[in-house]
Amino acid sequence: MSDDFFPIVPPGRPIWLVTLADLALLLVGFFVLLQANQRLDKEALATGLREGFGITERVADPMPVAVAAMGDFAPGSSILPQSAAAISQWARSAASDPRVRLRLSGAVDGTAADVDPETGSGTILAADRARAVAVALVAAGAVSADRLTITTDPVPGRRAVTLTIGFDGKRP
Template identity: 55%
Template sequence: MLDAPPSRPLWLWTLADLALLLVGFFVLVQATDRRALAKGLREGFGATAPDVTPDPIPLAVAAVGFAPGSASIQSDAGLIDFATANLRDPRASLRVSGGATGAGDVDPATGSADLLATDRARAVTAYLIGHGIAAGRITIASASTAGRTALVTVSFTGDPAVRTNP
């Protein structure tokens, strides 16, 4: 019977793989043009560029209060006037984010503060749309830690005809 040829130990191959992964990681971290890197990675995997809108720049904020555990608006505190006055500029939009405090301020059906915060944001959004604010000018953002409120932020989003793709 023939003896098996001498080979390198398995741990040596694993170490070489780890070193190559580490070098690749540092190349990605040190990339100066991250948009070009992201584009190259997307093209390499056959994906298309997502439709990306720029991050809005916040300009003004209004708050809507809620009772503990409720997503029913208590008072609008001039919210409609605030929204219509600030949306006269077509480059502005509204961003609604709901908040919940957690301790006792949770969704009654699920016990989730995040779900209650989302319901509050949806309630304010429906209220705005019901009072004539265009739905396309409103974005519901993730839940915030703003307490028992929904924050309505007027943001500068730029010219809607101009899109940027990374």
């Protein structure tokens, strides 16, 4: 091979200069972001993001404060196993602060017998159990319906409804 095979390339920029330019651009971008966030209305931004993703209602889990449960449901049934008087009294005293929310989480034990008789779904039975306790609490006047959230426990455990009192933190 001859020297003509390898052409002489004029010297270019050193690689460290390209890396330095990338770093400088990232630093400028970071300072622009900091400057833009000084006058940012965080609630408006959060509302805009929620609307952009099609979320109409803000649902945040409140900080848990106290927990109670109503257990011993019959397999495949959402009928309350005992009177709701004790759990209603607990919910009434715990939810006396208007900043407190009540979350009812229904659960099933995971066996084939503990499913909704019409659909064969354990999740529907768990939701029905939580709904039955919620109806009993609202009927007893323990808490208003707009302060209740009904969920289902995704992990099978016991045939129960867990009531969690959570502090929402917003002033009434």
